[in-house]
Amino acid sequence: MQRLADKVALVTGGGAGIGEAIARRFRAEGATLVVNDLDPARAERVARDVEGSAFAADVADSAAVRRMFEAVRERHGRLDVLVNNAGIAGHEADPARAERFAAVALAQLQERMSGGAIRTHADATLELSDEDWRRMLAVHLDGTFFCTREALRLMAAQGSGAIVNMGSIMGTAGGAGAPAYCAAKGGILAFTRAVAREVATRGIRVNAIAPGWIETAMTAPLAPVRAMLEMQTPLGRLGSPDDVAWAAVYLASDEAGFVTGQVLAPNGGWTMNQ
Numbered sequence: 599m600q601r602l603a604d605k606v607a608l609v610t611g612g613g614a615g616i617g618e619a620i621a622r623r624f625r626a627e628g629a630t631l632v633v634n635d636l637d638p639a640r641a642e643r644v645a646r647d648v649e650g651s652a653f654a655a656d657v658a659d660s661a662a663v664r665r666m667f668e669a670v671r672e673r674h675g676r677l678d679v680l681v682n683n684a685g686i687a688g689h690e691a692d693p694a695r696a697e698r699f700a701a702v703a704l705a706q707l708q709e710r711m712s713g714g715a716i717r718t719h720a721d722a723t724l725e726l727s728d729e730d731w732r733r734m735l736a737v738h739l740d741g742t743f744f745c746t747r748e749a750l751r752l753m754a755a756q757g758s759g760a761i762v763n764m765g766s767i768m769g770t771a772g773g774a775g776a777p778a779y780c781a782a783k784g785g786i787l788a789f790t791r792a793v794a795r796e797v798a799t800r801g802i803r804v805n806a807i808a809p810g811w812i813e814t815a816m817t818a819p820l821a822p823v824r825a826m827l828e829m830q831t832p833l834g835r836l837g838s839p840d841d842v843a844w845a846a847v848y849l850a851s852d853e854a855g856f857v858t859g860q861v862l863a864p865n866g867g868w869t870m871n872q
């Protein structure tokens with residue numbers, strides 16, 4: 599299938615994980631790719647494979663985002679699809695933190711199963727620093743806003759376009775141990791609905807994906823609780839990046855021409871009320 603033939607698509611955080619899978623699927627469906635990542639080597643590796651161009655930029659830096667979209671305008675003169683995928687879990691610099699939260703979840707499970715009092719607590723909000731809170735909101739919320747604003751300049755002139763924002767089950771269900779991440783993802787879902795209403799009159803669609811637990815570097819530190827996450831997921835497994843990429847293909851394609859302001863949730867049934 600060539601569902602994205604003749605479309606120019608920019609994927610942020612496209613150098614690894616879900617973003618990389620989206621870039622590869624988009625290419626297979628005929629799109630021309632611009633692969634963004636904070637890490638230049640990652641962006642270049644994927645861009646080479648999908649015969650696209652790479653642009654290293656921090657999506658939380660509005661000037662860098664503006665330069666990236668200027669480069670898109672110069673090279674392609676248009677943008678049909680923006681995928682706001684770049685994201686962090688907040689434990690990148692300190693994987694031990696994620697492992698600690700996994701250990702807390704396991705300890706609480708054991709305490710509940712044994713019928714005793716819960717003596718282990720996550721205390722993530724208590725321990726969260728101003729800096730970590732702000733960086734989380736900056737990458738997810740500022741990044742989604744900055745890229746959307748620049749993309750809209752191109753899409754409004756064309757009178758067409760599709761924007762896909764990466765939410766999460768955490769944006770609605772919450773998650774002990776990830777207050778900033780949940781706030782950021784909830785904000786992305788609300789932003790999606792607001793912008794979808796605003797730009798519908800310009801022929802631009804805006805939707806979100808809210809994946810469940812997906813096997814990427816982001817979730818690797820959760821290995822100790824993997825069995826628990828699988829048990830909580832009706833389909834009995836973690837998702838693959840490709841499970842999410844297919845949702846992005848659909849939302850980006852003309853097949854989703856009557857779909858805007860929606861949240862598509864490839865989550866194995868973990869939650870059924872997105």
Ligand SMILES: NC(=O)c1ccc[n+]([C@@H]2O[C@H](COP(=O)([O-])OP(=O)(O)OC[C@H]3O[C@@H](n4cnc5c(N)ncnc54)[C@H](O)[C@@H]3O)[C@@H](O)[C@H]2O)c1
Nearest residue numbers: 611614615616636656657683684685766809811812814816
């Ligand atoms: N893995 C999951 O279980 C899961 C579930 C729900 C939602 N998500 C979301 O999906 C998206 C992708 O997650 P993933 O699991 O593929 O993560 P990942 O860590 O495997 O990949 C994220 C990529 O984004 C890049 N990136 C990080 N900060 C950036 C920035 N400021 N500017 C540009 N690029 C940046 C990283 O360098 C990396 O290449 C994120 O928004 C994440 O919150 C992931």
